[in-house]
Amino acid sequence: MDHQKDLSQSSIVIIGSGLAGLTVIRELRKLDKTTPITLVTREPGYFYSKPMLSTALASNKSAEQLVSTDAAGMATQLEVTILGEVDVSAIDTDSQTIETSKGKISYGKLVLGLGADQIRLPLQGNAAKEVITVNDLEEYAKFRKAIEGKKRVAILGAGLIGCEFANDLVLGSYEVDVIDLAPQALGRLLPNEAAQALQAKLSEAGVRWHFGTTVQSIDRNGDCLTITLANGSTITSDVFLSAVGLKPRIDLAHAAGIGTDIGITVNRQLATSAKNVFAIGDCAEVEGLVLPYVMPIMQAARALAPNLLEQEAALTYPAMPVMVKTPALPTIVSPPAKDAVGTWKILPVEGGLEARFESDDGxxxxxxxxxxxxxxRGALTKELPPILQ
Incomplete structure (x- = not known):
């Protein structure tokens, strides 16, 4: 019980041990070494680099090898209490407590670093339950086990994660089919000409594309999966990976009466609609923006830490290009804002392609x-306007 009593004294409680939660703690410790911090996570509390999940096969790393620091090491390094493998079921914003599988915990300030879930499309067929998603280390370990000794992997989704996994798998000598309703790869990020260049390089590496269609059903026939597409064609595969995008985890906040939209809505101080409750990372929405990438998380953590210590800081987002980890054709993209008006200009260069989205005045x-x-990358990033200033 003493342990429980100590926890109730924690002035800052963080839910979620992903990059967002851990980066906030690192930023807090730069400013303040003594404020008690408790990290509550349904994972064990170890640290691993999530972006490496889609490149680990080619770099010959197992799921276990991706863990760089265990929970005990993280607790010592960051001077925090880590409650691993603990589920949070409710937030009471009036009493400033959270309900967990290990009992009630009080907070002075609460940070929601809940992350996002892989979107799962409803699929027909007797093997619909065999669809795999990879959104954390444990799911990745299951995926690696599923593809062991197999040859063919089908991927639903030709976005960033789908393309990265496709490239990683062909480098690991797998046959890969990628299915997407869009007419091209990276539909939200690349103009058509750039997408065609990337697709061509990945095709050379062994990826087969199925655009403008989706999966009708997925059925098991003995050792194989038969994937029937909406256009009538079928694909035979061993494993089916779904990578159609992420959905911010908002249910816990919504149930507590905290404001949500696509994500948990926060202001420039990362504060939610509830007093002393903040949100950051893939679950948070700042002025209509949900940016599930590394750079926005780093920016947000630098703004959030001072606010948790009653110091004023406001979040700004400079231009933050995203690197797509496709060794077949390395790609860096900084997409224009949704409401940007302009045109793409394509400049082929030897061994690559430069696409510029310019306004009418250049x-x-x-x-x-x-x-x-x-x-x-460096030169062009300097020319871009900030995303949020």
């Missing part, structure tokens, strides 16, 4: 750099 509002053109 201002650079976004870009996509492929192959050798990725060397332009």
């Amino acid at each position: 201002q650079l509002l976004g870009f996509a750099l492929l192959g050798t053109a990725t060397a332009q």
Whole structure:
């Protein structure tokens, strides 16, 4: 019980041990070494680099090898109490407590770093339950077990994660089919010409594309899966991976009466509608923006830490290009804002392609750099307007 009593004294409680939660703790410890911090997580509390999940096969790393620091090491390094493998079922914003599988915990300030879930499309067929998603280390370990000794993997989704996994799997000598309703790869990020260049390089590496269609049903026939597409064609595979996008985890906040939209809505201080409750990372929505990438998390953590210590800081987002980990054709993209008005200009260069999204008066509002053109990243990023200033 003493342990429980100590926990109730924690002035900052963070739910979620992903990059968002851990980066906030690191930023807090730069400013304050003594404030008690408790990290509550349904994972064991170890640290691993989530972006490496989609490149681990080719770099010959098992799920276990991706863990760089265990929970005890993290607790010592960050001077925090880590409650691993603990589920949070409710937040009471009036009494400033959270209900967990290990009992009630009080907070002075609460940070929701809940992350996001893989979107799962409802699929027909007797093998619909065999669809795999990879959103954390444990799911990745299951995926690696599923593909062991197998040859063919089908991927639903030709977005960032789908393309990265496709490239990683062909490098591991798997046959890969990628299915997407869109007419091209990276539909939300790349202009058509850039997508065609990436697709061509991945095709050369062994990826087969199925665009403009989706999965009708997935059935098990002995050792194989038969995937029937909406266009009538079928694919035979051993394993089916779904990578159609992420959905912020908002249920816990919503049930507590905290404001939500696509994500948990926060202001520039990362504060939610509830007093002393903040949100960060893939679950948070700042002025209509949900940005599930590493750089926005780092920016947000630097703004959130001072606010948790009653110091004023406001979040700004500079231009933050995203690297797509496709060794077949390295790609860096900084997509224009949703409401940006302009046109794509395509500049082929030797060994790559530079695509610039420019306004009518020639201002650079976004870009996509492929192959050798990725060397332009620094110069072009300086020309871009900030995402949030």
